Amino acid sequence: MGPFEYFEPETVEEALSLLRKYSDTAKVCAGGTDLVVRMRKHLVNPQFVIGIAGIRELDYFRFEDDEGLRVGCLTNIRTIERSPQLQERYTMLPQVARQFGSIAIRNVATIGGNLCNALPSADMAPMLIALSAKAKLVSIDGERIVPLEDFFTGPGKTVLRADELLVEVRVPTPPPHTSGVYQKYTTRGGEELAVVGVATLVTWGSKDERCTDVRIVLGTVVPAPMRAKEAEAILKGKRIDDELIEKAAQIAADESRPRDSIRGSADYRREMVRIITRDVLRQAFERTQSAR
Amino acid sequence: MAGHSVVGKSIIRLDALDKVTGKAKYCEDLKLPGMLYGKVLRSPYPHAHITSIDTSRAENISGVRAVITGRDVPEKRYGPSVFDQHTLARRVVRYVGDPVAAVAADSVEVAERALGLLKVEYEKLPAIFDIEEAWEKNPPVIVHRDLPKYELGKFPPPRLVPDRPNVCYLRTLRHGDVERGFKEADLIVENTFSTTRLQHCPFEPHVSIAQAESDGSLTIWAGRQSIFLARQYLCKIFNLLPSQVRVIASHYVGGAFGCKVTLYTEPIAAMLSMKTGRPVKLTFTREEMFSSGGTRIPFVIRIRDGVKKNGTLVARDMEMLLGMGAYAGSGPLITRNCIYATVATYRIPDAKIDAYAVYTNEPPVTSFRGFGSTQVLWAVESQMDVIAEELDMDAVELRRRNLLEEGDTNITGEIVHSIGVRECLDKVADSLEWGRRSKKEVGPWKRGKGLALGNKYSMAPTGALAIVKVRGDGIIEVHESADEIGQGCNTVLAQIAAEEFGVSVDEVKMVWGDTAFTPYFSRGSTSQRTTFNVGNAIRLACQDAKRQIFEIAAERLHEPPQDMDIKDGTIYVRSNPSQGMSITELFTSERTLLPGEFGDFVEKSAEILGKGVWVTRPAPSDPETAQIPENVARMGGRLAGFFGYGVQGVEVLVNTETGEVTIEKVVAASDVGYPLNPKMCEQQIEGGVAMGIGSALWEEVALDQGKVLNPNFGNYKMVTSMNMPKTDNVKVFLISAPHKEGPYGAKGTGETQMTPTAPAVANAIYNAVGVRIKDLPITRERVFRALREKAGE
Structure with a gap:
């Protein structure tokens, strides 16, 4: 690890003024589970590191009647995993969190860090995109709200400016009869980065058997988390049977853009996109139906 | 097995408490006064000539105490069987990770920074990776052009294959007539299988501390297997006598699984210490374990x-x-x-x-x-x-x-x-x-x-020695040189000594891992040999110590020594078990120098010191x-x-x-x-x-x-x-x-x-x-x- 100067701001304002001052030469450190590894490998060599873990006001989640869930960027993954309220109202989020890293990592890694590092394999992103979540980005000049779907621009790249901080994630309340499932596929099973990650969110109409809305979001097998919109399109408004699910899964696989890597060849990963998409769609449909 | 009171029982490991509470000490925990930290610069190319190394910028950083390169290392190559290696590459690098230069500095961070300022120029050479291609008679690349001129060790007896220039050893077995056998077969099945490289992934990576002493001798603290093998190799590299190299591993080793038999850190740390006169610790990073710390053979x-x-x-x-x-x-x-x-x-x-x-x-x-x-x-x-x-x-x-x-x-x-x-x-x-x-x-x-x-x-061959020192307080002290690499050998070896003396393992103290003080064990805890060989040596040493005890007791009890036995620290006469004396009594009573002083010696023989040697020899084979x-x-x-x-x-x-x-x-x-x-x-x-x-x-x-x-x-x-x-x-x-x-x-x-x-x-x-x-x-x-x-x- 190269030499760097370390700051520990106590307020958001303090953090923002440091970010304005050091801009590109600084990195924000929340849990550090990505950043420290990258620094040790000299993949990033910031001159300044701004450790925000001390800004306790950013560690929260709460429910707003009109706007759903708000999660502070410093909320760690273990908190999301173990919250009874989230388990009740946003079951799909603890379901994602359980598949994230190891318990030790989940205790430290934060939702903000996972999103801002923007690894294609970031586990929190696909489901949050499926839920139409938005990110609140603030700088000294003010704030803006960006849909997470538009937040990621490539591997490790986001729309976040060097002087901005992602402070909150806003997740709208899912409509009734909705259920979501995320599944990651790995090469070993247990405490690894995803080789394929697929989140799906399915909503049924209240009267008939039709699927009124569906989201399929791919992670890892794309440069940045991405909705498989063509696959979504053939399901939306339809009566769902297994044949249609198989078809949608194949389309999602065709929409994915996996690369050859030591975790698997592109062909294999594309085929796994099909299998996993099929499985998460089946599970989500089964869940919504049994809930009705 | 009938009649045994300590062996055959699942007693709790002697190191269990220290390990679960984090008190156990490993080489990485050791810190000596004035200690420097070493780091190694490694080749980025699989095969290349080193054309120049500029160390001047690295040497000028504050906190850098020494920089060494291939120019500083002995010309003579070393190795366990084929002497094909230099401590740092002298002219040619042969794999990605081959050590090229090393730095000793006040901290790991300074040493790392210095590595970044070393300027090495290479001229790339063609490289070969495929085993089957390398094995061919006319391989496109020869990894060691001078192999026929290299010095070869004696074990295993060298066997090169002149028309296969990348083959450094051939082993053959011939039993009966295999072609005749195939003629008799009803079915012939032929397949090709392959295995890949594994890393051992011990918790503790390779680590050692070297101290070049002022008399020219060398002391090494190492987290390794086989202290005597390390001594042998270091003597060879630095042209020292066995008594001039002391290797200490009287601490725990954080796993080994075979990879800690080889020298990785010791010679480099030793050279840095020779140059600075200060103790130098060299610890591999996990990345170095994978690139340069040895893998299983594919x-x-x-x-x-x-x-x-x-x-x-x-x-x-x-x-x-x-x-x-x-x-x-x-x-x-x-x-x-x-x-x-x-x-x-x-x-x-x-x-x-x-x-x-x-x-x-x-x-x-x-x-x-x-x-x-x-x-x-x-x-x-x-x-x-x-x-x-x-x-x-x-x-x-x-x-x-x-x-x-x-x-x-x-x-x-x-x-x-x-x-x-x-x-x-x-x-x-x-x-x-x-x-x-x-x-x-x-x-x-x-x-x-x-x-x-x-x-x-x-x-085999394997030679193991043990010394059993019976203390005046009745403690049975076992000196041996097995490596406590996590397998728990000390516990089993203590059980053997306890069994021989009829005491519990609490009465046994294990002393291990120092070539200056603990007795020879040829290749250390490798080849699942510790229990068998050191165990036998300890049994023999215990028997030798008991023989001495019985001889002394015989004089005092006026009974023949062959009629004696020992249990729970008491020497007794078999024909009359009520007649006996304690181990402590051999040391104390009228034989202390001052009244009330604890007996620390036996007047007749100074100490009760049992010695045991166990040698397993292989049969000669063609x-x-x-x-x-x-x-x-x-x-x-x-x-x-x-x-x-x-x-x-x-x-x-x-x-x-x-x-x-x-x-x-x-x-x-x-x-x-x-x-x-x-x-x-x-x-x-x-x-x-x-x-x-x-x-x-x-x-x-x-x-x-x-x-x-x-x-x-x-x-x-x-x-x-x-x-x-x-x-x-x-x-x-x-x-x-x-x-x-x-x-x-x-x-x-x-x-x-x-x-x-x-x-x-x-x-x-x-x-x-x-x-x-x-x-x-x-x-x-x-x-x-x-x-x-x-x-x-």
Whole structure:
């Protein structure tokens, strides 16, 4: 690890003024589970590191009647995993969190860090995109709200400016009869980065058997988390049977853009996109139906 | 075993409390006054000339105390068998990670920064990575052009192959006439198998501290295996006498699994200390462990077997290529010994084996739990199932038909002794409900069972010494030089001393790991030899100490020494047990110098010091046929110290859509001779099974053009607890085929336990879905592709 100067701001304002001052030469450190590894490998060599873990006001989640869930960027993954309220109202989020890293990592890694590092394999992103979540980005000049779907621009790249901080994630309340499932596929099973990650969110109409809305979001097998919109399109408004699910899964696989890597060849990963998409769609449909 | 009070009991490990509370000290914990930290600059190229090194900028950083390069290291090459290596590359680098320069600085960070300022210019050379290509007679690249001129060590006796310039050692076995055997066969089965590189992944990476003393001698604190081997190598490198090199490992070692036999950090730390006069610590990073810390040898194994219709093996022909990487290290010895895996279990009338040690420009390999046996058994035990399938015969039945028995002659001419493999096989087959089709299958998941036999010899020659010092307070102090690498040897060795003296292990104190003070143990805790060899030496030392005690007591009690025995610290007369005295009384009473002073000496002999030496010698064998002469074999001449046996069966689920494999159940039986501490034997088996599962399904040091692609635990997939079957589904059985020379019949057991796992998993996968994977690891993608291929047939 190269030499760097370390700051520990106590307020958001303090953090923002440091970010304005050091801009590109600084990195924000929340849990550090990505950043420290990258620094040790000299993949990033910031001159300044701004450790925000001390800004306790950013560690929260709460429910707003009109706007759903708000999660502070410093909320760690273990908190999301173990919250009874989230388990009740946003079951799909603890379901994602359980598949994230190891318990030790989940205790430290934060939702903000996972999103801002923007690894294609970031586990929190696909489901949050499926839920139409938005990110609140603030700088000294003010704030803006960006849909997470538009937040990621490539591997490790986001729309976040060097002087901005992602402070909150806003997740709208899912409509009734909705259920979501995320599944990651790995090469070993247990405490690894995803080789394929697929989140799906399915909503049924209240009267008939039709699927009124569906989201399929791919992670890892794309440069940045991405909705498989063509696959979504053939399901939306339809009566769902297994044949249609198989078809949608194949389309999602065709929409994915996996690369050859030591975790698997592109062909294999594309085929796994099909299998996993099929499985998460089946599970989500089964869940919504049994809930009705 | 009847009559034993301490051995045979699962007493709690002596180090348990210190380890679970974090108090145990490892080399990495040690810090000496004035200590500097070393770092190594490594080659980014697999093969290149070093044209220039500019150290000036690095030397000028504040806090940098020394920079050394190939110019500073001794001209003479060293190595365990082929002297092919310099401490730092002098003119040529031969793998990505070859050490080129080293820095000693006040902190690791400063040392790292200095590495970044070293300017090395290289002229790239063509490199070779494929083992089979490198083995050819006219390979496109010769890794060591001067190999014919290199000095060669004596063990194993050198054997180059002049027309194969990348081969640094050849091992051959000839038993009977293999072509005649094939003529008698009803069926000939031929296959090629391969294994990949594994890293040992010990908790504690390679680490040592070197102190160049003012009298020219050298002191090394090391987290390693085999302090005496390290001393021998360091003497060779630095032209010192054994008494001038002191290697200390009287602390715990954070796991080894074979990789800590080789010198990695010690000579570089020593050179930095010589240059600075200060102690220098050199610790590998995890990344360095993968690139330069040694890996298991990748094998290519061509195996051709002839069998009768009834399943009788009549001929076996094996050709094996072992990829050494850039330097031979312990590779030639592994090449020599790996063939014993084929020797140990089956009767084969006609056999031929050729094993070649082949250089490439990949990172150097080293010993790894199993020492080549595991790789050979991957082929042999997969092949046995292929044969069974082709003969339409039960795989257990096929194996039973060919098993060696006590008193048989194996393919080296050795007469078999202490072979519990049949009982292991029966136990596993029974517990796994062999032959009964497995229970429910859901969706794409198919169930299957498979098993394999394993074995591992313990290498001879081995010499072990022990000294037992009986203290005036009654404590039995055992001095020995085994390496406490996590296997718990101190506990078992203390049990042996306690048994001999009739006391509990609380009365025994272990003193170990210092070449200046603890007695010789030839190659340390390697080759699962500690219990057998050091254990025997301790028994003899205890007996020697007791003889001295009884002689002194005889004078005082006016009874003959041969009539005496000892129990719970009391020496007594067998014919009259009420007559006796305590050990303390030998030292105290009227013999103290001042009244009330504690007795610290025995006036007659100063101290009670028992000495024991145990030597296991191999029988001489023909260098070209590996055959032991018949008369030598009849006299009990042996290939190795002993053979340990293990049979493992697994039940797997295989996902036919994804290729995913889960291990549902493991049954493992092992012949340990006699379990001195049953719980610790079971733990060795469980650890071996876990490591074996990892090696079977995921583990691989992946290389591209000689560069490691996955030098971290994110991408190098070690087995985790989540991949193991539930505790109730891991069944372990200890089998005792006592060895006539083993302490209480015991044999070593650490290495045996990984040898059958991978082929058992492969056989179970075949049983489940009908695909035969011949290359390790059996990744999900490999299974997936094999299933696709099968479906396309």
